[in-house]
Amino acid sequence: MKKRKEVGDSLFANQYPHFQKGRILKREMLENLRDYPREFLDLYFQDYSNGIIAGVNIIVADASVIITKGIIKHNGKLYVLHSSYELPYEATGNETILKVRFAEEVNDSDFTNYTTDIVLDHSIELAHNELELARFKLKLGAKLRSEHIDFLDFATEYNTVNYLHCQYAGLQKSTYHPIILHYFARELLKNRPSNPYDIAFALECINQERVQRDAINFYICNRLELDYQTLSNSQIHKYLNRILVESKGGGRMTGQNKGRPKRMIVD
Known part of the structure; x- marks a missing residue:
């Protein structure tokens, strides 16, 4: 399924600069240090479990779901989504899981990069490198909705964004959305x-x-x-x-x- 995003948008990422003797100090490296108060965030959330830290809400458009900007944690690292991300969806009648999939770290001369992909997957099983944001089961010809009528509506089986199985970060263990x-x-x-x-x-x-x-x-x-x-x-x-x-x-x-x-x- 093809993904769509605006120019300049990025997925969840964790990037930090390498300051080494003999290397040229680049503007991007200083901007990274300026814009990401890494030490404070790492210390503040060090005792939190994997899951959503802040933001990352789901909005339904005509033919896509929009994941709003926010922060998630996985394996001790914080990942920031700096702008909303749009992902097309289809009506299949089957359980569809909105997942964040974490890639292996990649090192280059300037940065260590921890990147992700956001996918819609029909497997309800989560791999070790996956985090569930929400799920839905959309009937053919129906419209998906993210607004809920009441508390019971969160368990509606069809055509509704379901947060019940979302992993929301808590102290030592994940908690309820x-x-x-x-x-x-x-x-x-x-x-x-x-x-x-x-x-x-x-x-x-x-x-x-x-x-x-x-x-x-x-x-x-x-x-x-x-x-x-x-x-x-x-x-x-x-x-x-x-x-x-x-x-x-x-x-x-x-x-x-x-x-x-x-x-x-x-x-």
Whole structure:
């Protein structure tokens, strides 16, 4: 599938100059040092997992998806997309994964280059050098959309950009995409919840740049009185939706049924 981009645009990249005795100091090398505060960024995000650091949202055009500028992390290195990138798509009726594919480092006399490609792939398996940004399943004759109606809509199977399996960077381990959590929090607070877990977690989702995965797991398990365990992205959406349904009906308060046996989640 042919890719389209504007002149001067580039894909995610990581480039740093080589300052060596006897070499000519080039303007591009100094500009690279000026424009990329590498040490600060590396230190700030050193404890983050692989995944999206900032930006990298998906916008749907007539016949292409647009990946907005942003930062991602892979194998300890930050990659910056300096301008939006446009990628044509087709309706196949099959699961299509929007992936970033990382190339091996390339050294030349001036730079060490870490580059990427952005692809649409029908394989749901991720290779060691791939990162999922989103996925969709588009029926023939249908239009793809990136705007969601409500929280449940993020799990719509067809014709909708799906962020559920996106890898979003968190401390030590990847976490859930904040776009999904913002939808959840807004819907939950509109129901005027009385459960203290609901209020605290919803405000955290709205107020914070990202919510760490451990906080999400603890909230869901405590709120639904489940034995603690690490939840998959699909499980997180399923149980957050259950909480929304309970809150609309004046759901029970955690701790009211102290004799209630604990439950285990089966994916």
